[in-house]
Amino acid sequence: MPDELFERSWSPESWRSRTAAQQPEWPDEQVLDAALDEIRKLPPLVFAGEARTLSESLDAAREGKGFLLVAGDCAESFSSFSADSIRDTVRVILQMSVVLTYGSGVPTIKAARMAGQFSKPRSAATETRDGVTLPSFRGDNVNDFAFDAVARLADPQRLVRGYHQSAATLNLIRAFAKGGFADLSRVHAWNQEFVTSSTEGQRYEVLANEIDRALRFMRACGIDLEAELQLHQVDVYTAHEALILGYEEALTRRDSITNDWYDCSAHLLWCGERTRALDGAHVEFLSGVHNPIGVKLGPDATPEDAVGLCQRLNPGREPGRIVLFSRMGADRITETLPALVRAVKLANHPVLWACDPMHGNTFQHESGYKTRRFDDIMRELHGFFDVCHANDEWPGGVHVELTGDNVTECLGGTEKIGDTDLKDRYETMCDPRLNARQSLDLAFETAELLRR
Ligand code: PEP
Ligand code: CO
Numbered sequence: 001m002p003d004e005l006f007e008r009s010w011s012p013e014s015w016r017s018r019t020a021a022q023q024p025e026w027p028d029e030q031v032l033d034a035a036l037d038e039i040r041k042l043p044p045l046v047f048a049g050e051a052r053t054l055s056e057s058l059d060a061a062r063e064g065k066g067f068l069l070v071a072g073d074c075a076e077s078f079s080s081f082s083a084d085s086i087r088d089t090v091r092v093i094l095q096m097s098v099v100l101t102y103g104s105g106v107p108t109i110k111a112a113r114m115a116g117q118f119s120k121p122r123s124a125a126t127e128t129r130d131g132v133t134l135p136s137f138r139g140d141n142v143n144d145f146a147f148d149a150v151a152r153l154a155d156p157q158r159l160v161r162g163y164h165q166s167a168a169t170l171n172l173i174r175a176f177a178k179g180g181f182a183d184l185s186r187v188h189a190w191n192q193e194f195v196t197s198s199t200e201g202q203r204y205e206v207l208a209n210e211i212d213r214a215l216r217f218m219r220a221c222g223i224d225l226e227a228e229l230q231l232h233q234v235d236v237y238t239a240h241e242a243l244i245l246g247y248e249e250a251l252t253r254r255d256s257i258t259n260d261w262y263d264c265s266a267h268l269l270w271c272g273e274r275t276r277a278l279d280g281a282h283v284e285f286l287s288g289v290h291n292p293i294g295v296k297l298g299p300d301a302t303p304e305d306a307v308g309l310c311q312r313l314n315p316g317r318e319p320g321r322i323v324l325f326s327r328m329g330a331d332r333i334t335e336t337l338p339a340l341v342r343a344v345k346l347a348n349h350p351v352l353w354a355c356d357p358m359h360g361n362t363f364q365h366e367s368g369y370k371t372r373r374f375d376d377i378m379r380e381l382h383g384f385f386d387v388c389h390a391n392d393e394w395p396g397g398v399h400v401e402l403t404g405d406n407v408t409e410c411l412g413g414t415e416k417i418g419d420t421d422l423k424d425r426y427e428t429m430c431d432p433r434l435n436a437r438q439s440l441d442l443a444f445e446t447a448e449l450l451r452r
Contacts, residue, residue, distance in 0.1 A: 010284070010287060010288035011288070012249045012252040012261060012285075012288070012289075013249055014284055014285075014288070015245050015249070015281035015282070015284045015285040016245075016281070018279065018280055018281035018284050019277070019279075019280055019281060020245055020280065020281035020282065021121075021274060021275050021277065021280055021281070021282070022121040022122070022138075022243060022272075022274055022275055023244065023245070024135075024138050024142045024143070024154035024244070025135065025154060026154050026156060027153060027154065031156050031157075032156040032246065034156070035156035035157055035159050035160050036156070036159070036246050036247070036249070036250045037250075038160055039159060039160060039163055039247065039250040039251065040250045040251075042163060042251075043167075044251060044253050044262075044264030045115065045116070045163075045166055045167060045170055045238075045251065045264055045265055045266065046170075046238065046264050046265070046266060046267050047264070048253075048255035048257070048258065048260070048262040048264070048290070049255075049257070050237070050267055051262055051267045051268075051290065051291045051292065052290075053235070054109070054111075054235075054237050054267045054268060054291075054292055054320075055291075055292045055318075055319075055320035055321060056320055057107070057109045057320075058109065058292055058320040058321075058323060058352050059319040059320030059350070059352075061106075061109060061352055061394070061396050061397065062319065062320070062350060062351070062352045062394065062396060063394070064106070064394040065106055065107070066106050066107050066108070066109050066396075067100055067101075067104060067106055067107070067108050067109065067396065067397055067398075067450065068108075068109045068111065068323065068352065068354055068396055068397025068398070068399075069093065069096060069097055069100060069108050069109065069110055069111065069397065069398060069400075070111045070112075070113060070239050070268070070294075070325075070354070070397065070398070070399040070400070071089075071092070071093050071096065071110075071111075071112065071113060071399075071400050071401075071402050071439070072089055072093075072112045072113030072114045072117060072401070072402065073089070073113055073114065073117060073401065073402075073403060073428075073433065074113075074117075074120075074401045074428060074429075074430040074431035074432075074433060075117065075118060075119075075120050075139050075140065075428075075429050075430040075431075076114060076115075076116075076117050076118050076140065076165070076169075077140050077145075077429055078140045078158075078161065078165065079140075080427075081165055081168075081169075083172060085403075085404070085405065086114070086169055086172050086173065086176075087172075087176065087181075087404070088192065088403070088404025088405060088436070089112070089114065089402070089403060089404045090112070090173060090176045090177075090181070090182075090236065090404075091190045091192065091404055091436075092190075092402060092403075092404045092436050092439050092440070093110055093112060093236070094110075094182055094190050094234070095190045095191065095204060095436075095439075095440055095443070096108075096439055096440065096442075096443035097110050097234075097443075098184075098187060098190075098207070098208075098211070099204065099207060099440065099443040099444055099447050100443055100446060100447050100450070102207055102210070102211065102447070103444070103446075103447025103448065103450060103451055104447055104450035104451060105451075106450075109235075109237070109397070110234065110235065110236045110237065111236075111237040111238065111239040111267065111268050112173060112236055112237070112238055112239065113239055113240060113401070114169055114170075114173065114238060115166040115167075115169040115170040115173060115238045115240075115266065116162070116166045116238060116240040116265050116266045117239075117240035117241070118139045118140050118141035118142075118162045118165075118166075118240075119138060119139035119141055119142055119241070119243040119244045119247075120137070120138055120139040120243070120430055121241070121243060121272050121273075121274040121275060122136040122137075122138060124136060127147070129147055132147075134147060134148075134149055134152045135152045135153070135154070136152075137152065137429070137430075138154070139243075139430075140158065140162065140429075141158045141159050141161070141162030141244065141247070142154050142155075142158060142159075142244065143155065143158070145429050159244065159246075159247050162247070163247075163251075166265070170238060173236050173238070174236075176236070177233060177234050177235065177236045178233045180232070182232075182233060182234040182236075183231070183232045183233075184211065184215065184231045184232070185215065185231075185232075187208040187211050187212070188205070188208045188212075191204055191205065191208070192404065192436055194406050194436070194437075195436050195437055195440065198414065198415065198437050199414045200414060200437050200440040200441045200444065201437070201440070203440075203444060204440055215231075237266075237267040237268060238266040238267055238268070239266055239267065239268035239269070239270065239294070240265070240266050240269065240270075241269075241270055241271070241272045241275075242263065242265075242269040242270065242271060242282065242285065242286060243272065243275065243282075245281055245282065245285050247265065248263050248265055248269070248285060249285070251263060251264050251265040252264065252289060255290070258290075260290040261288055261289050261290060262289055262290050262291055263286075263289040263291050266291075267291060267292070268291060268292045268293070268294060268323070269286060269289070269291055269293060269294070270293065270294030270295060270296060270323075270325065271283060271286055271293070271294070271295055271296070272296050273296045273297070273298040273327065273359065276295055276296065276297075276301075276305075276309060278305070278308050278309065278312055283309065283312055283313065286313060287312055287313050292320060292321055292322070292323065293313050293314075293321060293322055293323070294322075294323040294324075294325055294354075294399075295309050295313070295322065295323070295324055295325065296325045296327050296356060296359070297324055297325065297326055297327065297328075297340060298327055298328065298359075298360065299328045299329055299332045299336050299360060301336075301340060302340075303339045303340050303342070303343030303344075304343075306324065306340040306343055306344050307343050307344055307347045307349065310322055310324075310344060310347065310349035310351060311347070311349070314349065317348065317349060317350055318350075319350045320350075320352075321350075322349070322350070322351040322352070323351065323352045323353075323354055323396075323397065324340075324344070324351050324352070324353055324354070325354050325355070325356045325399050326340070326353065326354070326355050326356065326384060327355075327356035327357075327358070327359040327360045327399075328360045328380065328383075329360030329361055329376075329380065330357070330360070330361055330376040330377070330379035330380040330383065332360065333360075333380050333383035333384060333387065334383045334386060334387060337383075337384070337387045338387050338390065338391060341353065341387060341388070341391045341393055342391060345391065345393070352394075352396040352397060353384075353388060353393050353394070353395065353396050353397075354395075354396050354397030354398060354399055355380065355381055355384035355395070355397070355398050355399065356398075356399035356400070357376075357377045357378070357380035357381045357384070357398065357400070358372060358377060358399070358400055358401050358431065359431070360380065361373065361376040361377055361380060362431060362432070365411075365419065365422060366419075367419065367420075367422055367423065369409075369422045369423070369426055369432070370431065370432055371409065371410060371411055371422060371432045372410045372411070372431075372432050373410070373411045373412050374410055374411060374412035374413040374417075374434070374438055374441070374442075375412050377400075377410070377434075377442065378442065378445055381398065381442075381445070381446060381449065382449065385449045385452075395449070395450070398442075398446055400434060400439070400442065401431055401432070401433045401434065402433050402434040402435070402436075402438075402439040403427075403428075403433045403434075403435065403436075404436050405425075405427065405435065405436070406425060406435055406436065406437075407425045407426065407427050407428070407433060407435045408421045408422055408423075408424045408425045408426060408435070409422070409425075409426050409427070409428055409432035409433050409434075409435070410432050410433065410434055410435075410438060412438075413434075413435075413437060413438040413441055414437065414441060415437055415438075
């Protein structure tokens with residue numbers, strides 16, 4: 001079907017006539033519909049104007065005038081929801097952005113995998129333990145992590161709870177971003193106690209001192225720093241995988257200014273490696289909303305897939321709309337990514353290329369824990385920069401799973417988390433996350449790559 005026909009027939013519910021991968025088996029359609037009706041009546045979480053500002057920044061980044069940092073939990077949870085954990089994650093994101101901006105000289109666009117990153121695609125629909133088979137855990141807004149027949153039933157009221165938790169989370173993020181916490185004069189305060197004494201923490205302190213000095217210098221030159229809003233506030237956008245389409249549809253609203261549709265559940269929505277089928281429901285849904293859209297591309301993605309997705313999601317070639325997240329794995333990126341980058345360039349599609357160095361490097365450790373090696377993550381990032389440079393593309397961003405907590409989920413880093421350390425503080429419900437120190441380490445190394 002030509003693209004114009006797709007466009008004409010699009011509506012927030014047009015995905016329903018397509019195959020939707022990775023949807024939960026809701027036990028009762030009526031209960032689901034009631035929950036979605038409830039969400040439909042709730043206020044939007046973000047505004048269309050904010051999504052447009054993000055698009056503008058992404059377009060500037062595409063031209064080398066910015067760098068996108070997408071960061072946060074693999075899956076947010078209901079049980080570990082607290083002001084402290086939100087603050088600690090925001091704090092790491094702010095630290096990383098300062099390191100990236102200071103090192104690269106370009107603004108960091110901050111998108112938190114928060115306030116909506118609840119649902120998870122799974123490699124298998126069921127999970128078997130000791131001869132018992134139950135539905136897989138699909139994220140806290142679908143079912144419960146506990147391995148129990150009742151807990152694993154999909155419950156639509158969880159979507160409503162997910163909405164409310166997202167609203168509360170976003171409220172706090174906005175307060176942190178605009179209410180003083182993100183003020184550049186507090187750059188030292190973002191260093192957490194357990195990080196301060198570490199190598200990364202010390203390196204960060206040196207940088208923070210330099211920023212202090214630069215601020216003092218500007219003040220001495222007579223610049224009125226109080227009047228410079230950019231020094232006191234930041235924009236923190238939100239991003240998540242648009243997985244549960246009923247939920248995304250219920251939050252899709254027409255912008256009163258442009259009359260265009262926006263998915264107001266987050267600023268940036270992405271389709272995952274398992275939900276990016278060209279003729280599938282997720283791509284259909286995302287093709288019609290005007291938010292910036294991300295697409296994950298794994299090692300099996302072909303150049304035709306990459307170009308087809310750009311064409312389908314952005315036939316008008318609008319700048320600032322598409323972010324392609326390469327997630328190939330450290331061993332494969334330099335072999336698989338170049339053809340994709342070249343094909344998209346040849347097709348003249350304006351995209352921002354970014355790297356998710358996490359999801360292609362996950363493996364099951366012999367102890368049973370799902371983990372990732374910090375070295376593999378860095379190796380993939382290096383490969384990404386090499387491929388971009390070789391093909392005259394700006395390496396436009398990084399997409400990482402992290403937490404502000406002192407967890408032991410990924411191996412390595414300067415603290416050398418080893419095989420036997422994983423069990424100490426392995427707290428994730430889904431994929432292993434970088435801890436605050438590893439995140440800072442990654443930011444320093446990425447800043448160096450950007451400087452080259
Ligand atoms: C994720 O970002 O958590 C995820 C599941 O990624 P991918 O679709 O790339 O596997
Ligand atoms: Co993940």
